[in-house]
Amino acid sequence: MTDGLDDSAIILSGVRKSYGRTMAVRNLSLRVSQGELFAFLGPNGAGKTTTIKMIVGLLRPDEGSVSVCGHAIGSNGVAAKARLAYVPDQPFIYDKLTGREFLYFVAEMFSIPTQQRDLRLNTLIRRLDIGEFLDHLTESYSHGMKQKIVLAAALLHDPAVLVIDEPMVGLDPRTVRSVKNLFTEHTRNGGTIFMSTHTLEIAEALADRIGIIHRGDLIAVGTLAELKKQAKREHSLEDVFLELTEVNDE
Amino acid sequence: MSDALTLSNSAGKLRLLLAVRGRAMSNRVAQAVRNAPVRLAAALFLIALIWVGLYGLFHLVFVQLSRTPLEATIAIPLVFNFFFVAMLALLAFSNAIIVYGTLFGKTEAPFLLTLPVAPLDVVTVKYLECLALSSWSLILLGLPMMFAMAATSKEPIFYFFFLGFFLAFIPIPGAIGLLIAWAVARFFPRRATRAVTVLAVVALVVVIVAVLRSVQFGETATEVWLRAFLSRMSFVQSALLPNNWVASGIDNALQGQFTVSFCYLGVTLANALFLSWLAVRTVSRHFDRAYDRASAGRGKSERLAIRASGGPAGWVFFYLPLPLRLIAAKDLRTFFRDPLQWSQLTILFGLLVLYLTNMPTLRLEFSASGWFLFIPFLNLCAVSLILATFTCRFVFPLVSLEGQKLWLLGVLPLQRGRVLYAKFAFSMTVTLLVAVGAMSLAVWMLRLDAVWSAIHLVVTIAICFGLCGFSVGIGARLPMFDQNNVARIASGLGGTTNLLASVALVALVLTGVGMATWDSRFDSAHAIPDGRSILLCAAAVAVSVAAGCAALRLGARHFSRVEV
Numbered sequence: 049m050t051d052g053l054d055d056s057a058i059i060l061s062g063v064r065k066s067y068g069r070t071m072a073v074r075n076l077s078l079r080v081s082q083g084e085l086f087a088f089l090g091p092n093g094a095g096k097t098t099t100i101k102m103i104v105g106l107l108r109p110d111e112g113s114v115s116v117c118g119h120a121i122g123s124n125g126v127a128a129k130a131r132l133a134y135v136p137d138q139p140f141i142y143d144k145l146t147g148r149e150f151l152y153f154v155a156e157m158f159s160i161p162t163q164q165r166d167l168r169l170n171t172l173i174r175r176l177d178i179g180e181f182l183d184h185l186t187e188s189y190s191h192g193m194k195q196k197i198v199l200a201a202a203l204l205h206d207p208a209v210l211v212i213d214e215p216m217v218g219l220d221p222r223t224v225r226s227v228k229n230l231f232t233e234h235t236r237n238g239g240t241i242f243m244s245t246h247t248l249e250i251a252e253a254l255a256d257r258i259g260i261i262h263r264g265d266l267i268a269v270g271t272l273a274e275l276k277k278q279a280k281r282e283h284s285l286e287d288v289f290l291e292l293t294e295v296n297d298e
Numbered sequence: 299m300s301d302a303l304t305l306s307n308s309a310g311k312l313r314l315l316l317a318v319r320g321r322a323m324s325n326r327v328a329q330a331v332r333n334a335p336v337r338l339a340a341a342l343f344l345i346a347l348i349w350v351g352l353y354g355l356f357h358l359v360f361v362q363l364s365r366t367p368l369e370a371t372i373a374i375p376l377v378f379n380f381f382f383v384a385m386l387a388l389l390a391f392s393n394a395i396i397v398y399g400t401l402f403g404k405t406e407a408p409f410l411l412t413l414p415v416a417p418l419d420v421v422t423v424k425y426l427e428c429l430a431l432s433s434w435s436l437i438l439l440g441l442p443m444m445f446a447m448a449a450t451s452k453e454p455i456f457y458f459f460f461l462g463f464f465l466a467f468i469p470i471p472g473a474i475g476l477l478i479a480w481a482v483a484r485f486f487p488r489r490a491t492r493a494v495t496v497l498a499v500v501a502l503v504v505v506i507v508a509v510l511r512s513v514q515f516g517e518t519a520t521e522v523w524l525r526a527f528l529s530r531m532s533f534v535q536s537a538l539l540p541n542n543w544v545a546s547g548i549d550n551a552l553q554g555q556f557t558v559s560f561c562y563l564g565v566t567l568a569n570a571l572f573l574s575w576l577a578v579r580t581v582s583r584h585f586d587r588a589y590d591r592a593s594a595g596r597g598k599s600e601r602l603a604i605r606a607s608g609g610p611a612g613w614v615f616f617y618l619p620l621p622l623r624l625i626a627a628k629d630l631r632t633f634f635r636d637p638l639q640w641s642q643l644t645i646l647f648g649l650l651v652l653y654l655t656n657m658p659t660l661r662l663e664f665s666a667s668g669w670f671l672f673i674p675f676l677n678l679c680a681v682s683l684i685l686a687t688f689t690c691r692f693v694f695p696l697v698s699l700e701g702q703k704l705w706l707l708g709v710l711p712l713q714r715g716r717v718l719y720a721k722f723a724f725s726m727t728v729t730l731l732v733a734v735g736a737m738s739l740a741v742w743m744l745r746l747d748a749v750w751s752a753i754h755l756v757v758t759i760a761i762c763f764g765l766c767g768f769s770v771g772i773g774a775r776l777p778m779f780d781q782n783n784v785a786r787i788a789s790g791l792g793g794t795t796n797l798l799a800s801v802a803l804v805a806l807v808l809t810g811v812g813m814a815t816w817d818s819r820f821d822s823a824h825a826i827p828d829g830r831s832i833l834l835c836a837a838a839v840a841v842s843v844a845a846g847c848a849a850l851r852l853g854a855r856h857f858s859r860v861e862v
Contacts, residue, residue, distance in 0.1 A: 067594050101593075104412045108590040125586070130414035140409040144322035144329070153318045157311070157413050185325060 055082045057209050057240035058103060063112035065098050072098040074264040076112070080257075082208070085231060085241040087251035090261040091293055096244040097137070097213060099261065103242060104134040104211055117208050130158065133202035137213040139194060143187035147178060147197045150186060151204060158205035165204070172200040175226050191218040199227060203234070210234065211242045216250060228254060252285040262293050311415045315423040337791050344794070349442050356446035364450060375535075375549040381443070382541030383534045386471050387501070392432040393475020394482070400424050401585075402483045402592035411589065421476075421582040425574070429472040440464060447548070459551050462563055463544045469570040470540045473577035480581040483592040540566060618723055621712045625720035626727075629696065633728065639692050646684045647732045653680075654740050671750065671815045677740040678754055679808055681733055682761050686800040693725040693769035694796050695787035697857065701779025704860075715854035718770050722850060725766040733758050749826055753835050757811055760842040764803050767846025772796040774853030777860070803845055810838030 058080040065073040073095040080086045090096045101107040102114050105121040105128065114121045119128035141150055155165040173179045176196045181189065186197065195218045202210060215231075216224050231241055231254060245251055251258055252272060259269040268275055272285060279291040330338045401407055401424050410420050444460035535542050547562030581588070615626040633639050654677070697718065700707060707717055737758045741751040776792025787793060814831035821827070827835075 065594075105586070106408050106411055106589070107593060108586060122586070126414050126416055129412060132412065134412040136408070140405055142318065142322050142406075144325045145318070146325075149318075149321055149325075153314070154413075156314050157415065185329070 056080065057082045057084070057117055058086075058242060059113075059115045060099070060103070061113050063099070063102060063109045063114060065095075065102060065107060065109050071264045073102070073109075073261075076261075076264075076266050078259060078266065078269065080240055080242055082240055083235050083238045084256045085235045085243065085254050087255035087258045088242060088244040088261065089246075089248070089251060089258060089289060090244075094261045095264045096261055100134075100211055100213055100242070100244055104132060105129060131208040133205065133207035133210050135198050135202045135210075135212040135215060137217070139198040141186045141189075141194055141197060143185065145186060146184060147182040147186055147189070147193075150197060151182075151201055154201040155204055160205055168204055168206070169200070172203060175230060176200055176223060177226070192220060192223070195219055196223060199230075203230060206234075206237075207239065209240045209242065213244045214247075215243060215245065216247055248285045248289060258285070260289060260292055268292050312419045312422060315410075315415070315419060316426070319423070319427065334791075340791075340794070345438075348438065352439065352442035353446050356443045357449060360446055360450040375545050378545035378548055379534045379541055381440070382467065382544050383539065385440070385467075386474075386539070386541050389432055389468070389471035390474040390478065393428050393472050394478035395475075396428045396432050397424065397476050397479035398482060400428060401479065401581075402589055407589070408593075411586075416582075417585040418578070418582040421578050421585055425472065425476055425578055428475070429468060432472065432475070433468045437464075447552070459559065459563075460548065463547055463566065466563060466567040466570050467540060467544050469574045470566075473570075473573035476577040476581055480584070480588050484584065484588040540569065543569075614727055615720075615723055618720065621710060622716060622720040622723065625707075625717060626724040629721065629724040630727070633692075633724075642691070643688055643728070643732060646688065647736055650680060650684060650736050651739060654736065654743050670744075670746070671818055674741060674744055674746055674750065674754055675808075675812060675815045677744075678737070678757060678811060681736055681740075681758060682804045682808060685729055685733055685761060685765055686797075686804050689725065689729065689765040689769040690793065690797045690800055691788050692784070693721075693729075693766060694773045694793055695784045696721050696725070697770065697773040697853070698777040698779055698781060698787045698792075699784070701777060702782070704779070713858060714860075715858035718774055718850060718854045718857055721770045721773075722766055725770060726762060729762045729766060730759065733762055747825075753811075753814075753827070753832075756839055757807065757835060757842075760839040761804065761807055764807070764842035764846040765800055767848075767850045768800050768803060769796055771846075771849030771851070771853030772799060774857040774860075775849075777857075779860075799849075803842060807838040807842050810834045810841070 056079040058078070060076050060078045063073055063076040064071075076095075076099065088096055088099065098107060102109050103116065103121070105114075105125050108122060116128040117131045119125075119131070121128045141147075142153075145153070151169060152165070155169075160168070173182065176199060178193070178196050178200060181193055182197075186194065189197070199215070202212070210231075215227060219227065228250070231243075235241055235256070243251070243255070255272070257269065257271055258275055260267050260275070268278055270278070272288075275285070275288050275292070276283075279288040401421070407420070407424075411417075441461075441464070444464065448460060535545075543562045543566045547559045547566065550556075550562065551559040614630060615623045618626060700717070708714060734755060737755055741754055746754070772792060772795060776790075776795060778787045778790050778792065781787050781790070811834070814827065814834040817831050817834075818825075818827050
């Protein structure tokens with residue numbers, strides 16, 4: 049179902065998720081707009097990955113609802129996923145396929161015409177510097193190489209919503225710069241990025257808005273300036289993050 | 299922004315998922331041909347050898363049976379019935395375990411679930427994959443039997459007929475397994491593996507106890523006894539069981555009644571297709587909830603607060619220096635926290651214990667001259683072969699599994715080769731407990747004389763030593779450090795070498811004990827064995843211990859030099 053009334057790419061409404069007695073995410077409501085890069089921060093075990101898994105449809109909320117581009121992820125999952133790309137912190141690649149075969153598979157899964165696929169792939173090969181090993185079996189790749197292939201697979205179909213868990217782990221500085229540029233271009237073209245990270249400098253440099261989750265509660269959300277105001281700190285995002293999570297511990 | 303995505307139809311996605319598997323398989327084969335042609339050739343040769351061996355064995359049995367019309371008429375359908383009922387149970391559980399791992403695991407399934415592909419396609423492709431993976435045992439064991447049967451009947455058409463029955467039968471346990479895996483994920487997500495294991499063990503024990511209780515051997519095996527026995531076994535011939543459709547179909551084909559046989563083939567095929575459709579539809583319709591429950595339940599079990607060097611796991615290895623004690627205790631704890639490992643050991647030795655405790659129902663005169671050593675020797679053979687199976691499957695991969703932790707073990711303040719002694723201590727502890735326990739029960743049930751009891755127990759300990767030494771030593775000499783999958787490590791080149799070496803060692807040791815048993819066959823039950831018998835057994839023990847030590851030494855030398 050598409051309401052078409054607002055420009056929200058991701059909507060979480062009163063979402064709750066528990067693992068047995070452990071409450072992972074508590075009554076989370078959040079809207080991320082089209083063209084926005086949203087950084088999702090939080091200490092280890094705060095509920096970031098659980099939230100991401102609910103957005104991409106890997107977990108079902110115990111309560112509440114999640115929709116992507118107007119499509120409820122539960123009832124209209126295939127339509128929502130057609131507009132979505134997900135890069136997990138530990139991505140899966142078929143180890144007996146070459147990088148190119150894997151990317152072709154993903155392209156076909158998203159029904160990208162061959163000409164468009166080749167055009168897009170050539171750009172990504174150049175930007176991510178993956179040409180040298182693209183025709184080798186992925187089992188021989190280092191962590192960074194795999195991360196590049198997975199990023200290329202995610203960007204190949206130019207998704208409306210890109211959900212990423214720790215995007216820069218294992219990447220060399222040159223690729224980090226490329227990925228930052230790709231993200232900026234993606235949002236400038238109307239795409240949405242929901243990014244979970246512990247690298248606060250990246251969030252500080254790229255994010256339009258930042259959300260901080262702590263022990264399952266969304267304790268702060270807003271622009272960097274708004275968060276600084278909330279934390280009564282004028283320094284870096286690191287200070288703001290530590291201040292807000294510490295206050296909530298007390 | 300490519301917002302106007304045209305979604306492929308479902309059949310297209312299914313074809314794509316199958317095509318990617320085909321491509322991965324062809325890459326794998328090409329890689330094996332290019333990088334390890336000898337290993338591939340050896341594997342194919344061994345498979346061919348097993349097939350030819352099984353074919354020869356079954357052919358011999360069927361030729362023998364065809365010479366005795368009564369037994370052939372009654373026994374052949376029953377043999378098929380038992381074969382397929384066993385396959386039905388084994389394949390259902392095997393499928394359930396494989397489906398659970400592949401459909402609710404942490405690797406490919408979550409990746410596929412984030413793609414625009416319907417759960418029906420994901421479940422269908424995983425179902426087909428699991429059918430292929432779990433059915434190799436049926437192909438390996440069943441086809442030689444079928445071909446032997448067809449060759450005995452001298453009708454070439456039977457080859458195709460039997461193949462048809464095989465292919466029609468395979469989806470039935472597959473569909474049952476799929477439903478079991480889904481039900482476990484949906485309703486017992488927190489202790490999924492444990493639930494499947496307990497279910498399998500309970501079912502197995504109930505069936506075996508029921509069978510053993512129904513079989514009471516008389517003093518002589520007469521035709522009356524045979525008929526009574528077959529009558530008791532008739533429960534496997536229920537018209538509602540798929541094994542009976544296949545067995546009856548084959549039996550009718552053998553008797554030239556092709557119409558009836560075709561009818562059974564149709565019944566089997568129709569049920570297989572219907573069950574597959576039902577299972578795939580049911581599971582795919584409720585897949586997301588089951589996946590969610592399985593994911594949410596994973597790794598959230600009870601809190602385990604044990605000190606690394608403390609607790610029972612540490613006490614068991616009190617005789618080891620602290621660093622080695624820590625490693626051995628870690629392995630013991632891992633063993634007991636992995637239901638796949640302890641459950642297989644429990645099943646194997648549980649069956650053995652069940653058999654041993656039921657030996658009095660055989661009503662054989664064990665103390666009679668010529669008999670009193672024969673049964674204990676067979677028991678020793680059974681224990682040794684089960685031990686070899688266990689060490690090859692679970693002890694051998696121990697060193698390879700440390701490959702990705704060598705960054706830690708490599709910088710510990712101890713010689714790296716000594717790590718193997720901790721592995722050896724761990725495997726000896728586990729195997730000694732079960733093997734010596736089983737052998738003690740065996741000699742006690744048979745009221746074996748003290749000297750022969752001691753000989754059997756010492757030989758058991760020596761075989762444990764040799765097999766553990768082989769598995770740890772060869773495991774360190776031919777490791778697969780890049781592999782996390784225990785099954786793949788055990789079935790690789792090193793695993794196969796270890797299996798062959800272990801079987802050869804067991805054969806050698808048992809030959810020595812067997813010769814001693816043969817020499818003493820006419821002695822009275824309480825006679826002390828002569829010098830030659832004791833010497834033969836001592837030589838067998840020495841061979842086993844020396845072989846274990848040599849393998850350990852070889853492995854330790856290589857392991858201390860290895861670069862990862």
